[in-house]
Amino acid sequence: MSGNGLNIASWSRLSAVLWLMALAYIFPGSGRAQFGESNHPELHWQTLETTHFRIHYHQGTRGTAERVAVIAEDVYPAITGLYDYRPAGKVDFVIRDTDDYANGAAYFFDNKVEIWAENLDYILRGTHHWLRDVVTHEFTHIISLQRALKFGRHIPAGYFQLFGYESERRPDVVRGFPNVLISYPISGIVVPVWFAEGVAQFQSAAKRFDYRDSHREMILRDRVLHNRLLTLDEMGTFGKNSIGNESAYNQGFAFVRYLAGRFGEQVVRDIVRAASRPTTLSFASALKAATGVPAGRLYADWKTFLEQTYNQRLQQVKAYLKTGEPVATIGMANLFPTVSPDGRLLAYLTTGDSPFLSQNQLVVRDLQTGRERILTRRVSSSLTWSPNGRYLAYAKQTDPLPTGSHYNDLYIYDLQEEREYRLSWGLRARNPDWSHDGRTLVFVITSDGQTNLCTLALGDWKAALKSKRKKTVYYDLNGHHLVPRVARDRQDNWQFFYRKIHYVGEELVQITHFVDGRQVFHPRWSPDDSRIVFDTSTDFGRDIAQIPAGGGALKFLLSSRCDERYPVYDPGTGQLYYASDRTGIFNLYRLDPESGRQEALTNVTGGAFMPSVTPDGQVFYALYENVGYKIYRLDAPMGIQPAYLTYLPDYQDSIPKLQAAGDPSTNHSPRPYRRRFPGFAVFPRLFLDYGTVKPGLYFYTNEILNKISLLGGVDINRHQDLDLFLLFDLRLWKPTFFVEAFNQTTHITDLFSIEGYNARVNRKVKFNLFEASAGIRGAFLPRWLPNWQYRLAYTFSLYRATSGTFSFRDPANPNRVFVSPNFRYTYLRGHQVSLNLVHDGVPLTPEKAINPRSGRYISLRVSREWNRFLKDFATDRAVAAEIFDNFYFWRFSLDWEEYLPVPGTEHHTLDLRFQGGLIDRPVDDFFNFFAGGLVGLKGYPYFSIEGRRKAIGSVTYRLPVFRNIDRQLLHVFLRSLYLGAFFQAGDAWDRGGLDVGNLKTDVGLQLRLDTTSWYFLPTRLFFEAVYPLREQVNTTQNIRYKQEWRFYFGILFDFDLRVEQAGRRR
Missing domain, CATH: 1.10.390.10 (Neutral Protease Domain 2)
Structure with a gap:
């Protein structure tokens, strides 16, 4: 009966896993929903x-x-x-x-x-x-x-769930492994x-x-x-x-x-x-x-x-279009073109093949040869060249601070050394501009919605970095200004009042002190470095203003009800270029500071932004056209008659007050602050499991600050088979502390042989399985290993059974009736300490779920187990007592999946996966790895392949059948359908190395349909048909499994349900 416990225990945890997959979409602010989010215990x-x-x-x-x-x-x-x-x-x-x-x-x-x-x-x-x-x-x-809402905010949705099982099972197992998994929400909002x-x-x-x-x-x-x-x-x-x-x-x-x-x-x-x-x-x-x-x-x-x-x-705009010549048009967005001082190089940000603006690349193009190179990625600001053309400065977010915060900091890229340098830590800076004398950067800093301008005198910044001579200042969180040190009366709890900043350079100076919510965007030096011009706003739209380089009174150069932004000076003439929507369409304009004359330089149907002027008068800019930003160039631009730009003649008057x-x-x-909870959300649940109906529910609550959450689920059928789980998270410290408990009660009727009497009787057996875990989880070495998470846990397991009363007649003496009373026994008492490391390095794309084309997923688990497992009963006592064997061992498992784009194709993918496992010493087969079924070699039943060692390799070629279906069918939105063909090879065994000649292999086809239900809940359908390439004999159970097609089907929130993580040991 040993296998019963393991098989049943996994289902209760699997039910929780299915719910957690939904939780991220129904309650996206939940503590479990954010991969790697910091708990921020430093906050008051x-x-x-x-x-x-x-x-x-x-x-x-x-x-x-x-x-x-x-x-x-x-x-x-x-x-x-x-x-x-x-x-x-x-x-x-x-x-x-x-x-x-x-x-x-x-x-x-x-x-x-x-x-x-x-x-x-x-x-x-x-x-x-x-x-x-x-x-x-x-x-x-x-x-x-x-x-x-249809049912109020405390009943967000209901669930219909169905599990189907393989017909093949071990003799000591209640039922086979799942081959059908359906978990479908019935939303309370449409x-x-x-x-x-x-x-x-x-x-x-x-x-x-x-x-x-x-x-x-x-x-x-x-x-x-x-x-x-x-x-x-x-x-x-x-x-x-x-x-x-x-x-x-x-x-x-x-x-x-x-x-x-x-x-x-x-x-x-x-x-x-x-x-x-x-x-x-x-x-x-x-x-x-x-x-x-x-x-x-x-x-x-x-x-x-x-x-x-x-x-x-x-009509008028189309008749007099003026856009210039295209320079960079590939990708969704090409932004912030910036020409080097000698006019030879163009730097800009591009999304390339990425579908998201944040996933950009900093590219430098040689304007003479057209050659490009990628310098860095994920830049979060505009760009600026050093006067000698060797360096580029910008802001970006990289590794988090010790508190877990992700801030924008200043970086410099050395094109000669091909190396990126970081200048600040915790500065919250963006949009730098390099002074023409090469000594100073000006940039924007932010805190509490306030923005201000700062300058950084660079000095010998490289020498400072080499000698690790960082300087420290503090940002006063209430006064919104930089201070050199913490006030004496605030030293004990300084983090309640300040943010610590490190930087390299000579001096960091704040040159504005706006505390009225004024927003400052893109500062630029005047040609003589005496003034700084920038676009700014306190309400709706932007104006263009300037201040003296050392700080001083604010003076507006352009101020109107329309929007003026992205100012930049012509390095030769001193004229100011900018973008404005004064006609209702953003175009580029030029202002002569001496005469005050303004003239339009473009006439577009989309929008013109972010001008950059070369020494010889060319203008590079970002043009929005045909659902994307492109880089265009104007050669010696001339002014355009205002009548040609007519779109909305009285546009400024149409802007609402x-x-x-x-x-x-x-x-x-x-x-x-006092802890507050919004009350429990309840999710009614109808679960069809092994031919029975199990009504039940999920319940969930999450503290207002996401510091404490409680999730549970329960279902029961007419046989009083009960599934119960409870998950508790506490996010008060850097790691999240968690407690998880699972309990399952299952009743079976067992055909029992009476030793010594040549009799077989049916007896009722009730299994009660309890498992509880406690531990911590969080980001694993985030500064050095981004996108890695750890989970360190202690788990206690107690598997018990109760044999019901039964009677039988002695075959040798029919008048003699034996009656066996109820008796309860424990067949597993286990302790485990485990460490899980998980890396999700798959880039975010709209098709990440159905067809990831790059990156990898890695799951590494190491555990030490101390188990007492039922061997027999002592018969020399008045009351039968369990006799246990001790199984103490190490368990290692690895799941590594690599996604590769197929060269010469746009949406074809090669998916390579390895699953491995090792138990370091002989154990009862209760503790074995199983290598078949939905989570292993799919051509074979789950229990057909087992051992202390496991190795499975899978290769999948996936291609689209229909992409962007984009059709709504009642409450279901159809997205894409993909077809995959796969080959698997592997085995599980007890001793020695992998016997290549005895590998189990299979081939299969997979269909994936990506949909969305009720407009916001991802719904992923999969169907797989798999055929084993050789017959399998389980020598442990002495069972032969013939070659035949096997089928799997699922409707879940994700395609990659890694079911092996749902169970304690599988």
Whole structure:
């Protein structure tokens, strides 16, 4: 009966694994959802409370918290009034500023909003007042999405689950290994991305801090002009590249505005009400119910409206286009072109083949030969050349600080040495510019949403790096200025008041002290280094201003209701080049400082940005056209007549005057943060398992700051077979502390032979298996091994069984009846200490799940086990007692999967995988590795191949059948279908080395279908047909397994369910 326990114990843990896969999508802010996220135990949290909100903030974000409190109360009546809905209880806002990251997130099931204090500076959107916009945006999410819930926020979804099993099993095992795995959610909300984000940008006529700025119009206009408008189905989900995802936001905003203009603002309320009906399975039916018009007709009418609008507006522009010559057009985005002082080299950022803007490369092109080389990756700022043309300076994020924060720091690349140097640690700097005398960098720093300008006198920075002579200053988190040292009365808890900064160079000086939320973007030196010019904003849009190089009074050079940005001087003439949307379209302009004369240099239908001027007057710039940024060149540009640029004649007058909230109140008295939970979310669950129905549920709660979470699940069938698990996470320290417990009760009827009586009887046996783990997990040596995680755990196992009462007659004397009473026994008592190391080095792409084409996944596990395993019963006692064997051993396992693009193809992949295992000494076969089934050699049953050693190699060739299907079928969005062919070879054995002549091999075909259910839940379907190339005989069990086709099927949240990690030993 030994195998029973192991087989059953794995299923309870597998159920938890299936749930954890879903958790990242239903509750993306959960502690388990973020791979490698820091716990930040150094933060000291406080709370401000208002009539309708609680604002939780940590040191250094008090200013943001005060502003959020005022803005949230200001917009509350308008947003709740529009939807005729008020949330139960107060809404929690969590303010974070631990990373150089700008975003907001609404957790509408938890009644919680998280906001990062840093202001958004994104090349696909215009500049708005960050806090007014993001607070209103996220609160609109809370109200509109809660109003759309079918069963309330405490029942987010239900689950239908089904497990099917192999017919083959060991004699001592209850059932075979799974070959069918289905876990499908029934969502309590049916709202597509375009509507959720559209109404959050639309907000309310009474309180609106967002508008369709010229960036948004550019992206929409460009898609219409090039006939690349996302379809209504495509607008419903994310999972695209950066511009595709932004287009779902963008088109959603425009479509919601169209609907509100056609049916009135109250239509958004009517739509969410219709979507909240339990019978609504697709959003199209909600649209029709609210408007009376089919969704397809609404979309077609809107598309026609857009085409007519843009074609009419662009007649004059199209007649007098001026873009220049293309220079770099490959890839989604080519940005920040910067020409070397001698005009010979062009540096720029490009996404190349990457689908995301953050995954860029810094490229330098020789303008004479056209030759290019990649210098570095993931740069997060504009670029600047040293005067001698040897160095490039920029900002980027690399390894985290000891606290786990990821900040932008200054870097210099030496083109002669072909080496990158880091100049700062914890500076939070971006957009540097090199002075013309080569001595100083000017750049932007940020904290708590405040930005300021600093200069770094470089001196002999290389010598300082070589001798490791770093200097230290501190950033005052409350005063927003640099100080040389910590105040004496704050030394004990200095991290509550300061951020420590290290740098190399002569002197770091802060030259501005803005504390009113003014945003500074791209500083540039004047030709004589006496002034610094930059684009800046305090509200909506940008202006261009300058200050003396050493600091001083702010002077505006260009200030209007339109947006002026990216200033740069002509090194020869001193004229100022910049981008402006004064006509409604961004074009390049030139300003003569002496006369004040301005003239346009481009006339484009998309947008022109980021000019760079060569010594001989050429201008390189980034042109947005045909759904991407390209680098273009203007040779000796001449001014264009203003009439030729006519798009919106009165554009500045069309910019809405958005209402402003009041000044931050100082009347809020903070108090220390107290732990708060949003209540339990319950997920009803219907589980079909081994032919029985197991109703049950999952339950989950997560503390507001993500510091404590509790997840559990339970199901039971009519036989009283019970599955129960409980997972607890505590994230108060750098490593996460966890406790996990699994319990399963299963009843079977066993045909039992009565030794010495030649009799066989049926007896009922109840198995009860308990397993609990406690340990820590977190990032493993993050400075040296990025993307590695560890899990160190102690596990206790107790497997018990109860044999029920049974009776039998003596075959030799039928009148003699023997009755055996119930008896309970333990057949495994185990202890284990294990270390798991996991590396996920697969780059993020829209097809990462279905067809990863580069990178690797590595899982290494080392464990020491101390097990007492049932051998027999003592019969020389009044009560039978267990006799145990001791099995103490080391167990090692490795799973390494490598993904390689197939040369000469765009989407074909070669997938190489090795799975290995080793137990260092002889053990009972209960503890063996099993090498068949869904997680091993798929041509053979799971239990057919076993031993103390395991080695499996797999090669898969995968290619697309249909990519970008992009069709909605009821509540399911179809993405891509891939076909794979694979070959496997391997074995499991007990002694010696791998017998190559005895390898088990199989071949198979695999189909993968990538879909999204209910607009936001990934749903991955797979089907595999596998044939073994040789017959297998399990010598341990003396069973022969014939050659025959084997089939596997699954509907899960991911294709790569590594089931071997679900069990304690498999």
